[in-house]
Amino acid sequence: MMPRPSLEFWYEFSSTYSYLSAMRIADAAENAGVTVVWRPFLLGPIFGAQGWNTSPFNLYPLKGRYMWRDMEREAARLRLPFCRPTPFPQNSLLAARVALLGIDKGWTPDFTRAVFAAEFGKGRNIGDPVVLAEILTAIGIAPETALAEAETEANKARLRRAEEEAQSRGFFGAPTFLAEDGEMFWGNDRLEQALAWAVERANRSKWPA
Amino acid sequence: MMPRPSLEFWYEFSSTYSYLSAMRIADAAENAGVTVVWRPFLLGPIFGAQGWNTSPFNLYPLKGRYMWRDMEREAARLRLPFCRPTPFPQNSLLAARVALLGIDKGWTPDFTRAVFAAEFGKGRNIGDPVVLAEILTAIGIAPETALAEAETEANKARLRRAEEEAQSRGFFGAPTFLAEDGEMFWGNDRLEQALAWAVERANRSKWPA
Numbered sequence: 001m002m003p004r005p006s007l008e009f010w011y012e013f014s015s016t017y018s019y020l021s022a023m024r025i026a027d028a029a030e031n032a033g034v035t036v037v038w039r040p041f042l043l044g045p046i047f048g049a050q051g052w053n054t055s056p057f058n059l060y061p062l063k064g065r066y067m068w069r070d071m072e073r074e075a076a077r078l079r080l081p082f083c084r085p086t087p088f089p090q091n092s093l094l095a096a097r098v099a100l101l102g103i104d105k106g107w108t109p110d111f112t113r114a115v116f117a118a119e120f121g122k123g124r125n126i127g128d129p130v131v132l133a134e135i136l137t138a139i140g141i142a143p144e145t146a147l148a149e150a151e152t153e154a155n156k157a158r159l160r161r162a163e164e165e166a167q168s169r170g171f172f173g174a175p176t177f178l179a180e181d182g183e184m185f186w187g188n189d190r191l192e193q194a195l196a197w198a199v200e201r202a203n204r205s206k207w208p209a
Numbered sequence: 210m211m212p213r214p215s216l217e218f219w220y221e222f223s224s225t226y227s228y229l230s231a232m233r234i235a236d237a238a239e240n241a242g243v244t245v246v247w248r249p250f251l252l253g254p255i256f257g258a259q260g261w262n263t264s265p266f267n268l269y270p271l272k273g274r275y276m277w278r279d280m281e282r283e284a285a286r287l288r289l290p291f292c293r294p295t296p297f298p299q300n301s302l303l304a305a306r307v308a309l310l311g312i313d314k315g316w317t318p319d320f321t322r323a324v325f326a327a328e329f330g331k332g333r334n335i336g337d338p339v340v341l342a343e344i345l346t347a348i349g350i351a352p353e354t355a356l357a358e359a360e361t362e363a364n365k366a367r368l369r370r371a372e373e374e375a376q377s378r379g380f381f382g383a384p385t386f387l388a389e390d391g392e393m394f395w396g397n398d399r400l401e402q403a404l405a406w407a408v409e410r411a412n413r414s415k416w417p418a
Contacts, residue, residue, distance in 0.1 A: 004277055050269065060259060062381040066395055073402065172271040189398040193282065 005202035006035040007194055008178040010171060011112070012043040013096055013126060014055070014089035016071050017136045017188040019116040021175040023080055024108060025191060027054045032195040040099040042092065043174055050169070074188070081121035090119060091127030097150040099130060100158050102141070110139045203206045212401030214411035215244040217387040219380060220321070221252040222305055222335060223264070223298035225280050226397040228325040231386040232289055234400060235318060241404040245315045249308040250371045251301065252383055255345055258376070264298045281396070290330040299328060307341060307357040309367050311350070319348045 001148035009025055015069035021201045047056070068084060075082035095115050102108035113133045119123040124131050131142035149155060166176075169184065177185040177194035181201055185194035218234055220227035238245045256265070267275035276294060284291035304324050311317035323344045327333040333340050338369035358364060375385075378393065386394040386403035390410055394403035 059382065062259075062379045066381065066393065069393075070395070070399075077402070091248075160267065170271045170274065172269065172275065184275065184278075186279070189396075193286070 004033060004035045005198040006037050006180060007036070008033065008039050008200045009050060010039040010041055010166060010174060010176040010178060012041060012174040013091045013092035013099070013112075013115055013119070014132045015174040016057075016067065016120065018175045019094040020071075020074055020078060020080065020188040021191055022112050023114045028191060028195060032199055034195050034198050036109070038099070038103065038112060039162065039178075040096045040108070040112070040159075040167045041095055041171075041174070042159070044168060045163055047174060050172075058088070066119060074121075081117075083120065085119050085123050085125070090125065093127075094129060094147075094150060095126050097155055097159055098136070098146055099196060100145060100162070101150050107139060107141055111135065114139055213242060214407040215246050215389060216407045217248050219248040219375060219387060221250060221251055221387040222251065222301035222308070222321075222324055222328070224383040225266075228329040229280075229283055229287060229397040229402055231321050231325045233287060237400060237404060240296040241408055243404050243407045245318070247292045247308070247312065247321060248371065248387075249305045249317070249321070249368075250258045250380075250383070251305055251368070251373045254372050255376060255380060256258060259381075267297070270289045284329075285332065290326075292332040294327065294328050294332050294334070299334065300386065302336075303338060303356075303359060304335050306364055306368055307345070307355055310355060310359050310364060311327060311369070315362055316348060320344065320350070323348055328398065 007170075009021065009027065011022055038049055047054075053066075054060055057067045071082055087137055091167055097117070099108050099112055102111050115126055115132070117137060118131060119126045126132065129147055133147060136143040136146050140183075169178070169182075171184070175188060175191075177190065179185075179194065179198050179201060183194075185191075185197070216238065220231055232389055234245055257265075261268055264273075266276045280291055308317050308321055309323070311320050324335050324341070325345060327340060329337045335341065337361065338356055342356060345352040345355050377386070378391075380393070384395075384397060384400075386399065388394075388403065388407050388410060390407055392403075392410075394400075394406070
């Protein structure tokens with residue numbers, strides 16, 4: 001039996017378009033027969049490396065204004081609630097650390113969707129540990145333990161390694177989808193192409209030339 | 210009888226994603242029952258206003274490298290030839306002026322497609338008047354007259370007015386689609402949404418509330 005193709009989903013909790021992908025990738029991948037590998041990371045260090053100290057949507061107001069309108073339309077099209085969190089971007093460091101923790105235990109997808117839904121569906125402040133504790137409780141995870149483990153040196157180092165990987169692969173935004181052969185797709189608008197690529201490559205490798 | 214809905218298609222001749230839209234918008238709009246209003250313009254002044262002296266794909270190499278790969282994939286998906294012109298971006302001033310000339314006479318769509326096909330399909334230099342003359346000849350337009358008319362003060366002023374309109378509307382990239390009610394859609398990935406918007410608004414206005 002062939003293994004299912006997989007696709008890495010690299011996302012940033014403060015990223016608007018990552019929200020759209022996070023809410024729909026599980027169903028879309030299931031329909032395509034692809035396994036999703038959830039890869040939380042931070043855009044801050046990547047933006048910082050090119051001299052940006054905040055989101056490019058704040059640095060370039062015309063693009064930012066358009067993005068908020070586009071998000072309203074796209075969220076409506078995908079039947080997702082949407083509101084603009086304050087401040088934008090939210091501090092996503094703790095959420096990313098917690099999300100990494102859940103990978104081995106399998107609760108990262110539920111946690112990720114719950115964080116994005118709180119942030120962009122309800123305008124909650126996801127930089128607040130109290131908000132993250134509520135979210136953990138709601139998905140059945142003991143919040144004190146998880147929040148403490150998230151801040152251990154071992155877990156912080158794990159996020160730093162993910163950062164280094166993102167930078168070495170040349171990521172510049174989120175969401176970014178990475179196929180097993182290294183092919184990269186950027187943006188919620190490329191989820192379908194990324195899944196199709198993963199499936200096509202897997203079929204090709206079944207019959208080596 | 211209700212008038213057909215229309216959609217303005219703002220494009221820049223040196224823009225890669227404008228190429229993809231230019232080659233497919235006529236068929237897509239016809240299928241949707243929408244009239245396309247072709248609006249050539251220049252991104253240079255808009256980029257210059259935010260301090261960029263070249264394409265952001267040159268200023269941000271990671272994004273640029275990704276864009277060329279994405280263009281290869283998207284062009285293949287749309288069954289369009291694709292090659293990378295040198296230099297990039299091409300000087301698109303004369304092509305934009307010529308394209309404006311053809312609007313009243315109806316040959317702007319043919320000219321636009323021919324310029325994009327020469328540039329991104331064959332790697333020709335569209336800043337060269339000789340190349341533009343060949344293209345004009347191929348679509349049945351006398352090149353000497355058109356190139357001379359393109360450089361008249363009246364026609365130059367027409368392009369400046371288009372620029373002013375683009376800037377006053379807050380455009381920041383190309384292609385940009387503008388619906389009759391002022392709704393703006395940016396990027397080849399939004400052509401379908403822009404057409405759907407134009408159709409939906411037109412249907413709504415048939416039955417005033």
